Amino acid sequence: PGRAPGSPRFTGPILANPGQAVSRRPAAEGAACYPGRPPEPAVPVPHIRVVAAEIERDGCYLITQRRPEAALPLLWEFPGGRVRDGESDGDALRRTLNDRLGVGVQIGHRVLHVTHAYEGYTLDMVVYRCGILGEPSGTRVHKLVWARPEDFGQYKFPGADQQTVDALLRE
Secondary structure, rough: OOOOOOOOOOOEEEEEEEEOOOOOOOOOOOOOOOOOOOOOOOOOEEEEEEEEEEEEEEEEEEEEOOOOOOOOOOOOOOOEEEEEOOOOEEEEEEEEOHHHHOOOEEEEEEEEEEEEOOOOOOOOEEEEEEEEEEEOOOOOOOOEEOEEEHHHHHOOHHHHHHHHHHHHHHH
16 A cells, blocks of 8 residues: 555665664664764753742631732732742741731741642742731732632642642641
């Protein structure tokens, strides 16, 4: 099938260049695509460290919705943010909760440490049980909600935060 009657049947290797056989098998892991060229060095994936606050009040947890112009827009998350170079987790939580929600924070114990791979970077998220001083205003978030754990399914969370949700639901 596929060849004209009387044409010769070719059974040898496919030649890319005269005298050079080409295999149809995939190259070995890490092998160069071109003979004589070394493999490309692996590009390091950036690691981003963030902190999040698990804030509970009367059986409900404070969650915030990311702004439309943010990375992972309009997804829900536990409030917090990126840890800057040289900044402690506690300082980052105090800064981000004040900036985004207009509240002070009492930082309790570490609840969870999640590492989650996103496209182009890896996120290390550390979640702390916290109390807040003041009423959150949501000045730099799209929305904020006090949600019961059984209602978390109504909100779409990024992968790292979803692991926190799953851990809360197991408690």
